[in-house]
Amino acid sequence: MLSKPALSRVCIALAERSYDIVIGMDLLSDSATYAGLPKAETAMIVTNATIAPLYAKHLENALKTHYPRVLQVILPDGEAYKDWKNLNLIFDALLENGCDRKTVLFALGGGVVGDMTGFAAATYMRGVPFVQVPTTLLSQVDSSVGGKTAINHPIGKNMIGAFYQPSLVVTDISTLSTLPARELSAGLAEVIKHGIMADWAYFEWLEANMDKLLQGDVAAMAYAVRVSCEIKARVVSLDEREGSSGIRATLNFGHTFGHAIEAGLGFGVWLHGEAVACGMVMAARLSQGLGLVDAAFVERVTKLLIRAGLPVAGPESITPDEYIHHMSVDKKAEGGQIKFVVIDKPGHAKVQAAPNDLVIAALK
Ligand code: NAD
Ligand code: GLY
Numbered sequence: 001m002l003s004k005p006a007l008s009r010v011c012i013a014l015a016e017r018s019y020d021i022v023i024g025m026d027l028l029s030d031s032a033t034y035a036g037l038p039k040a041e042t043a044m045i046v047t048n049a050t051i052a053p054l055y056a057k058h059l060e061n062a063l064k065t066h067y068p069r070v071l072q073v074i075l076p077d078g079e080a081y082k083d084w085k086n087l088n089l090i091f092d093a094l095l096e097n098g099c100d101r102k103t104v105l106f107a108l109g110g111g112v113v114g115d116m117t118g119f120a121a122a123t124y125m126r127g128v129p130f131v132q133v134p135t136t137l138l139s140q141v142d143s144s145v146g147g148k149t150a151i152n153h154p155i156g157k158n159m160i161g162a163f164y165q166p167s168l169v170v171t172d173i174s175t176l177s178t179l180p181a182r183e184l185s186a187g188l189a190e191v192i193k194h195g196i197m198a199d200w201a202y203f204e205w206l207e208a209n210m211d212k213l214l215q216g217d218v219a220a221m222a223y224a225v226r227v228s229c230e231i232k233a234r235v236v237s238l239d240e241r242e243g244s245s246g247i248r249a250t251l252n253f254g255h256t257f258g259h260a261i262e263a264g265l266g267f268g269v270w271l272h273g274e275a276v277a278c279g280m281v282m283a284a285r286l287s288q289g290l291g292l293v294d295a296a297f298v299e300r301v302t303k304l305l306i307r308a309g310l311p312v313a314g315p316e317s318i319t320p321d322e323y324i325h326h327m328s329v330d331k332k333a334e335g336g337q338i339k340f341v342v343i344d345k346p347g348h349a350k351v352q353a354a355p356n357d358l359v360i361a362a363l364k
Helices: 052-064 084-096 111-126 137-143 173-178 181-198 200-214 218-238 248-252 255-265 272-289 295-307 320-327 356-363
Strands: 008-012 019-024 042-048 069-075 104-109 130-134 148-153 156-163 168-172 339-345 348-353
Touching: 008 218, 019 218, 042 052, 042 084, 042 111, 052 069, 052 104, 052 173, 069 084, 084 111, 104 111, 111 130, 111 137, 111 148, 111 156, 130 137, 137 173, 137 181, 137 218, 156 255, 168 173, 173 218, 181 200, 181 218, 181 248, 181 272, 181 295, 181 339, 181 348, 200 218, 200 295, 218 248, 248 339, 248 348, 255 272, 255 320, 255 339, 272 295, 272 339, 272 356, 320 356
Parallel strands: 019 168, 042 069, 042 104, 104 130, 130 168
Antiparallel strands: 008 019, 148 156, 339 348
C-alpha cells in the first residue's frame, strides 16, 4: 500500500489576518484539525447538493466535538447559482436559526461554495469567522487561499464581493478521489498557471509529472497543491488587496480572456478552469505579439494544457467585439482601458495595456 503524504502547512502571512493552510489526507473528518478555531455556540456548514452526501456528515461529526450546535445549508450546485438569490439562502438560514456574530461558517466544496460562503461571512452581521474546506483541485490550489470572495453579476464575473480572509484552510487531498476527471483538469489549469506566471522550474516539474497527476497519484497531487499554495501565499502576502503594485493581479494570468469566455457563453457552460486554460493560450499569444516571449514558449504552454485535458481554442460563437466588450468590464480595466497579464519571461508575469489589433490577433 502507498504511504500517506506527510501533513504540510503553508502560512499566509498577513499580520493579524494571518492563517494556515493545512494539507494532508483524511483531515476533514478529524476533529483535531479544527482545534484552535474561534469558540462559538454554532458552526454552520455551507455546501451544495453534490458534496453534502459525500462529505457533510463527516465534517459535521468532527465539528460536534467543538461546537454545541452544527447546522447545514445546502445550495444548488453550479456556477449559474453563484448569485444574489442563492447567497441569500445562507443569510436566511443564519437569521432563521438565530445565529449570532460569533457563528463560524465552514465552506465545504469547490470555489463556488467557497466564494459565496466567504462573501456571506464578510457581510453577515458585518463579519463572522469562516473556514475554507476546499474539495476540488481548483479550490485547493487557488480559490480557498487569499481571501477573494464574490458572486457573479449577469454583466460580469465576480463583480460583487469583498476581500475577507478565512481563519483556516483545511485541504484534504483525499476528497479529490471523488472528483470527476473534467473537474480535475479544470484545477490543473490553475496549477499550470502558477508555473507559467511565477515558477518555471515548477512548470517543468508539471511537464514531467502530468501523467501522475492525471492518474490521481496522491504524492504528486500533495506536492502540486503545496507548491501552488506556497506560490499563492507569497504573492498574497506581498499584495493582499490587488493594489497598484500589480503583484497580485499577475495571479489573473489568462483570466481577462477567460472571464470573457465565461460571461460570453453564460456562466457555467464552460468550467472556470477550462476558460482560464484557453485564456492563458490567448494571453501567451498576446505576450508573443508584444515581443516578450517566442513561439516556442506559446507552443510549450499549449502542449501542457492539452495534455492536462483542457481546451486551447476559444468558442467560435463569441466574436472579437464581444470579447472586447466583456473584457472592458474586467476589474483590472482603468478608465475604460483594458489591462492584461502578460508573460515577460517564462515564470514571470506583469500587467500592461495592449493595442486592440494584437488582442484580436491573440484570439484566433
Ligand atoms: P465548483 O465549485 O463549481 O466545483 C466543481 C464541481 O465539482 C461542482 O459540481 C461541485 O459540486 C463538484 N465537487 C466539488 N468537490 C467535489 C468532490 N470532492 N467530489 C465530487 N464532486 C465535487 O468549481 P471550482 O472549479 O472548484 O471553482 C470555480 C469557482 O472558483 C469559480 O466561481 C471561480 O470564479 C472561483 N475562483 C475563485 C478564486 C478566488 O481567489 N476566490 C480563484 C479561482 C477561482
Ligand atoms: N485567483 C486570483 C487571486 O486570488 O488573486
